[in-house]
Amino acid sequence: MCAAGTYQDKRGQTTCNKCPSGTSSLEGDFVCRDFCPAGTFSKDGMSPFCTLCPQGQYQDQTGQTKCTVCPQNKFTNTKLGATSCQDVKPTNQQQNGLLEITSVKKPKKWRPNDDTLECNIKDNNYKLVSVQWKIINKGNIPVDFLGKPKYEEIRNDSAKLVGSRLVLSNVTPHNARLDYVCVAANVNGETRKTA
Helix, strand or coil, X not given: CCCCCEECCCCCCCCCEECCCCEECCCCCCCCEEECCCCEECCCCECCCCEECCCCEECCCCCXXXXXXXXXXXXXXXCCCCCCCEXXXXXXXXXXXXXXXXXXXXXXXXXXXXXXXXXXXCCCXXXXXXXXXXXXXXXXXXXXHCCEXXXXXXXXXXXXXXXXXXXXXXXXXXXXXXXXEEEEEECCEEEEEEC
């Protein structure tokens, strides 16, 4: 098994390769992953599931596992993913506009076929809206062992996007150990909620 910061993507090898600059791996990973960029963080500091720093917090370095709260009397703008804090407090108009996730649902007990996760957002007046599911803490579990995903949009009677559904078939015990996160985004930023 390869140590953190190294990888081996070929079977039968006895040595591991060092990850290129700007990337790393966890122990046992088969590939190297990019560090999360400044303004973001993740559980292990690496992509693909980097989260933008929330308002009032920033991150000025890459590959981090958390964001830093701005010092007293310093502020971030409404744009998520701040890399610094500023002296000027944003106006109220700048602080509005993020989507509100009203509910997230996941199975209480995972079954082998057609388990459903659902995320709903509060009705809004934005034209550009995205509601998606992301899987967190997948680690080195191969994608083949996570079931077959099918993503569906939930729309109201006016054909307006109001949510997202993730249907998983061929579920394995690995699915119960993962965190599924609903991400609702518009032009003002994103909101996340774990199921």
